[in-house]
Amino acid sequence: MALSLDTVGPDSKIAAIGRSEPSMPPENRLEMPTQSLRRWSASQERKPIVDRSRWSTILARLFVFGCALLLTGYGTYEMYQVVSVSRTTVLQWVLVALFTVNFSWIAVAFTSAVLGFFALLAQPRTPPAPSSLSCRTAIVMPVYNEQTSRTFAALEAIYESVQATGLGSHFDYFILSDTTDPDAWVAEERAFLALRERLGPEARFYYRHREKNYHRKAGNIADFVMRWGGHYEHMLVLDADSLMTGDCVVRLAAAMEADPDAGIIQSLPLIINRNTLFARLQQFAARVTGPVIAMGLSVWMGRDGNYWGHNAIIRTKAFADQAGLPDLKGKPPLGGHILSHDFVEAALMRRAGWDVYMLPNLGGSYEESPPSLIDLSARDRRWCQGNLQHMRVIGAKGLKLPTRQHFATGIMSYLASPFWLFQLIVGIALVLQTTYIRPEYFARDFRLYPIWPRFDPERALALFALTMGILLAPKIFGTILVLLRGKERRASGGAIRLVVSSLMEITLSALLAPILMLIQSGSVFQILLGRDTGWQPQRRDDGSIPFKDIVRRHRWHTVLGALAGLSAFMIATSLFLWMSPTILGLLLAIPLSWLSGQLGAGLALKRMGLLMTPEEHQPPAIATRANELQRRNATFGFDDDDGLLALYSDPNLRERHAEMLSPSSRRKRGQIETDHALAEAKLADAETIDEALSWLKPKERMVILKDSALLTMLVELKGGPTGVKAAE
Template sequence: MPPETPLAMPVQRLDTWDGAAGHVPVRPHAKPWLARLFVFGAAALLTAYGAFQMYEVVSVSGGTTALQYVLLALFTLNFSWIALAFTGAILGFLVLLRRPRTPALPTALATRTAVVMPVYNEATARTFAALEAMRAEIDATGLGRAFDYFVLSDSTQGDAWIAEERAFLELRARWGGDARLYYRHRAKNHHRKAGNIGDFVSRWGGAYDHMLVLDADSLMTGACVVHLAAAMEADPDSGIIQSLPLIINRNTLFARVQQFAARIYGPVIATGLSVWSGRDGNYWGHNAIIRTRAFATACGLPDLPGKPPFGGHVLSHDFVEAALIRRAGWSVTMLPALPGSYEESPPSLIDVAVRDRRWAQGNLQHSRIIGAAGLKPASRQHFATGIAGYVASPLWLAQLVVGIALVLQTAYVRPEYFTSEFGLHPVWPRFDPVRALQLFGLTMGILLAPKFLGLILALIDGPVRRACGGAGRLVLSSLIEILLSALIAPIAMLIQSGSVFQILLGRDTGWNPQRRDDGSIPWGDIVRRHRWHMALGLVTGIAAFAIATSLFLWMSPTILGLVLAIPISWASGQLSLGLALKRLGLLMTPEERRPPAIALEAGRLAARNAARGLDDADALRALHAEPDFAQAHAAMLPTAAPRPRGVIDTDRALAQAKVVEAHTLEEAAAWLSPKERMALLHDRALLDRLGRLEPNPA
């Protein structure tokens, strides 16, 4: 690492805020009041209309029961969620009709930017390939001197750590004396990714005006990176500028559905969000540029009181950092039309569920932060939207349950003609079937409208339409995406509902590394994860059919998705199904038809790195076989603090005992646990002892 240039990063308070302590904007900035009035006003009116129509549906008998009022309340909450997405998508559609243009590439940069890639037990061949490809593209703009590159490792697996160091040393050697490539591994991944970035900013951030934050699967063209740096230079009040990453390089069925949806529908939603948010935007944690001093002064995250899942360190840190930096007077904006920002996505439904569990906990944890002092109303709205995104699933589940209960009551419970209150007619649940059908159509139209708006934009954009296989294939691809999404929706609803209930019961998710490669989940794991979903679908279907045919038909999409949960989940991770659709020209995106040059180069470099076995080598054997590499690894270790008397590191003590007793490398490798391996890899004396072991049994 370069010499430290510290920046003070004080921990922020959420209970108080002194507005005078924040940044004073250099320029006046108008708020997008008209856009906000349209989005929120129209959503409120639409929700009121939907609620009125639902009331008319359930009050046809002249009175309304308590259970019907519960159904009305649940419907109104769920309807408001989709109404807001609908009005935001309309705004984005209207803006994108004008086809915003990307500005010309700047010819000079006066500031310095650190390109930082946090990694956590990732595939080294791919992450370093992406960084190498990005560096080449940035240098090709002629402005490469403005950027330095940092790999910030939080890896807790010894093999991943040593693979990172080997890749770093090889890449730095290839880049030569002007590599400007640095690597740091943290012994303790305190506060996870937020702590990783915070450690960099507080120790080295003073040397850089900005930092471009990546994820391990991020890929950004040189033009995109330079445009972000120039946009930050041009706006002295900007704290964060977020790009819109598109999904690329996906081949399984589920991942290609996500890739298609993100490309065709995503810009409509993101553009609407960008317009009404204005300078009160949000941050998604990667593929964004950040002013380092603004981040340091405003984004020191506090630990929340109590234990996880609602207490402890902030899990979904990106929303919180955006809210805090905005509170401090800096703007947070988005450039959704800026091309050249890419990411990847999980390959199967189960992989998404694993990631989604952590996101659910992080977003629900924001209920402890949404009321923090000094936050902008739009920041609170971003928190509310994130929370609602997960609360919507149990609300939908509750609406289904209440609906079934009402149908049961209608079918089997006799009306009570002589109630405690005087009335000429009995009050018992009835429904207006015509209004119910009309309301169902309205709800489906609002729910699907963002998809249709994105499809319209793609159809009228000649290059996009042709790259997606023509109008016919584009429409058919959208229908396939809608069908598969409809089948997956009830499964995702139950998974998310289960996550929310677990979180409310106090179960912490932890932080597991993501599986990013294509590939299927073992059949046994699929059955184990989805057997209860299938059983619930069967029971619900049989019960609904026994109660009323109309109820069965109304619930058939939900029932079908749950009954087929196991084969749907299996199919989601299949490469063969995704590639078969690709051969037919379906679910194609422009980036898939004509892959960006940087994606091709990153793929070539990743294949080269993989052929060298970077991710396959055992850490202990690699260090033992290459004394020079072992010496370089030892040289990169930080100086250990003196051990307090009486405090014993159990993992290190066990590692020392096993290495001392071992006669050969094979014995040591077999005896050491993963934690003991990490303790050994952090200790120069134990590494020296390891190097003196015999390589093979006598």
């Protein structure tokens, strides 16, 4: 019988039940060959088992892309009319070209949102929950230097929710660690052992730490698939901030079982648990606008869909056969291993004939979001590099046309910022040219009229209104849908608060847009110039960023805003008014960024009932339970303790740590590893544990954690004033 979930403390010794169970099941390997982007034959594509009509998908695509093309054509014509009052100059043609690119991007988003809006109006129904399952599914959570109080609480809450469905025997749970912080590694092991002690072996929780985080998250998942994937027909991939109800989990498993052609089925995760102003803006936008966008994508993508890397179920054998990622030739940032692996994995699965699609109406899938603008920009920098890498994948042989469109969308989502920036610069140059450069009355080619750029102000105003309408339409559609649904409307604070919240989100998003434009443009330029972003762990708490860091990050945005405002005002009042939203956003970059990460600002709006979502008004039971478990886990202190000191103090923990170590690769004779040599020398020189802990650097601590001989040297040290003598 399992022990009580809430009565077992962290200081209790590892029970016999924990010592008798290995940290991972026996290996059941699958081959995962590296796929080629240059070679592919149509004969390699599997034939579908179920013959399905694709006419609805074809018609949806004709609507989305056909209407977007018509809109773009109309917008381009109107822009040409705006600038062609007189003879059109080279700069004006450049402006028309940039406008066409930017307008086509938002036109597709608009027509897709129209499709999603009307699809949601039809109130599509979710099938009943399954009463039985026949296959086994691994629920895997990759972690990288995360707080164990948070991640283990989420996984435990998911386990409890799945058990409540009565189908829990079909699921096993894996924590797949790529952690490089020594204290976080030991905290993970302690949290895992404590979790097992509470729940007992029948819960089937497993933990594995990789010696090297080769290929990062994609390599982490691939390692699991190749070594243990043979045990499971499916795997459900989570992120460290994921949360999914048992109902959602079993429905995904049932959907995969019912569809022999499905390779990946993606759920739509909603953002929850956010409290800072910026995070609550994202949470509100994702809840109101997200379903409209997701439903539109789902309808026109059909079974040529995409994968977002988490909260999705995958057919394990198919993934092993087809999703082995190749390295791109050359060095990072555009070469090396693929950062945004999920798009490419979906593309390779689809190329091989497996269906990839989304279930946007499936509730119970959640995630969290960055707490501030700076946190978002740090994550966005990595995503930017990953999407720009797709420029080298989009032409891979055998990919489906919709797959190439997914890559193009991801690439354009970042190139749009520099394109927008260039459009602003060209617009300023044209106004400057019109204002200060004298017309050329007597050109060398004997023109009858002077060359003097002119604009049609009425058409320009109408085109601006059209552009803004297309940009804001998805947000308006989402607001209308929530207003029409009484339960959601009341849970969002009522009609008035909902409308005020939508206007607030639109206004703040408009002010933040020019800041994000410059941040993303800078990321694009840096990546194209060869600067690699690396892979830093995400900050997931609601803590604010020091003000000096905010000033350092945004000082040049503010300076640029001041220079742009002054220049525009000196050139023409009309230019200043036209650029005022951009100028204002940049001038306010520092206070806006500071305010975005403030917990008090977000909670104040929450008390006023603004930016409220139904999930915030009545939190999902699984979120409430996960928060309770997180508070309990925090009292254990695993995340705050010194990892080496914890191992030094607890012989049972040392024993289990040694059992869980991955086989180390042998050092070649004559090759001295600097960190290993330094760690060994410092341990040999130290007399007490406190001396050793004060001397050892993080990389040296990691070496000790991986080497049983060095751990023995650590244990033999004397206890110090703050340390305790290791048990004999």
